[in-house]
Amino acid sequence: MSEERTYAAAGVSLAKAGSVVERLRAAVAGTATGEVVGAFGGFAGLYALDEHRLLAASTDGVGSKLVLARRAGKLRWCGADLAAHCINDVLTTGAEPLFLLDYVAANAIDLEQVAEIVEGAAGVCRAAGCAIIGGETAELPGIYREEELDVAGTCVGIVDRRDLIDGSRVEPGDVVVGLPSAGIHANGFTLVRRLIGEDAFDAELLLPPTRLYLEEVRALRTRSDIRALAHVTGGGIMGNLPRALPAGVLAEIDWDAWERPPVFDWLAGQGVAEDELRRVFNCGIGMCAVVPAADAGGELVMGRIVEA
Numbered sequence: 001m002s003e004e005r006t007y008a009a010a011g012v013s014l015a016k017a018g019s020v021v022e023r024l025r026a027a028v029a030g031t032a033t034g035e036v037v038g039a040f041g042g043f044a045g046l047y048a049l050d051e052h053r054l055l056a057a058s059t060d061g062v063g064s065k066l067v068l069a070r071r072a073g074k075l076r077w078c079g080a081d082l083a084a085h086c087i088n089d090v091l092t093t094g095a096e097p098l099f100l101l102d103y104v105a106a107n108a109i110d111l112e113q114v115a116e117i118v119e120g121a122a123g124v125c126r127a128a129g130c131a132i133i134g135g136e137t138a139e140l141p142g143i144y145r146e147e148e149l150d151v152a153g154t155c156v157g158i159v160d161r162r163d164l165i166d167g168s169r170v171e172p173g174d175v176v177v178g179l180p181s182a183g184i185h186a187n188g189f190t191l192v193r194r195l196i197g198e199d200a201f202d203a204e205l206l207l208p209p210t211r212l213y214l215e216e217v218r219a220l221r222t223r224s225d226i227r228a229l230a231h232v233t234g235g236g237i238m239g240n241l242p243r244a245l246p247a248g249v250l251a252e253i254d255w256d257a258w259e260r261p262p263v264f265d266w267l268a269g270q271g272v273a274e275d276e277l278r279r280v281f282n283c284g285i286g287m288c289a290v291v292p293a294a295d296a297g298g299e300l301v302m303g304r305i306v307e308a
Helices: 014-029 065-072 075-091 111-128 189-196 214-223 236-244 262-269 274-280
Strands: 045-048 053-061 096-106 131-139 149-160 175-180 228-231 249-253 285-291 301-307
Touching (some): 065 075, 065 189, 075 149, 075 285, 096 111, 111 131, 111 149, 214 285, 228 236, 236 249, 236 274, 236 285, 262 274, 285 301
Antiparallel strands (some): 045 053, 175 285, 175 301, 228 285, 249 301
8 A cells, every 4th residue: 555645644733733722722812911912823913012003923933844954955944934934924914024033942053053044034034124133042952863953933023003904804705816935835844754755855846945925915015905814834725814814704716826836746746635735735825815806906816705
């Protein structure tokens, strides 16, 4: 019998990840103060700074892409992934990024590796006007095996209440606009690693950094009324776009509306089924925006909003 080419078979359960969020919801809700805006589970948390402004914050990591990046000498790309991933999450609220904090943990600190990661993050942060204001480096030989490392980051941004994007105005008849991805970005690599094993691989195909969508979102806002934004990460389009939509509506996706990057053909060629590609990977779309149909001229329209 052939080996199952799924994320679950590789050791990652998206269902379990969702269960964890639900398990924590009550504990997190119990910490809420009057300044907390919105519900737990969005792409970024919101906190009222004053009457007019909200802080938006998100924490994320790069995951096991680090394993392949280390093998390929591309840890700088993972630093870029880290910054772009956190900033993109904050962008979904309409916020502008302010600053980033990073965390690097390893069995034993390798100065060159840490420098590459931080320099990669710094390049993205400079492009975004986002300051790196601090971080933590931890040496944990009792937790990580030799040569293992992990990274995480937290981005904080700011948005005026009048400019907040929260999905509440989405309605049937709106359309979904897609912003293309550079490839896999930073999700699904436990499955990718299972497919590769110890074989050589094409780093240029598999490891391009996560795209930063700041300028594209800014430009789209000048010509469209953006009603919702979804950062397409773990769980793919259908796992992330619903997080940005209000109750009573859903998105119908035209999966033939765009051309996928070659890496998704490679994944299919490795035996990953279409349903699994859609369930795990971004399939070539890194950010989804919901706008009125009248505002979508010239955009990559990839779906529409209908009544649930």
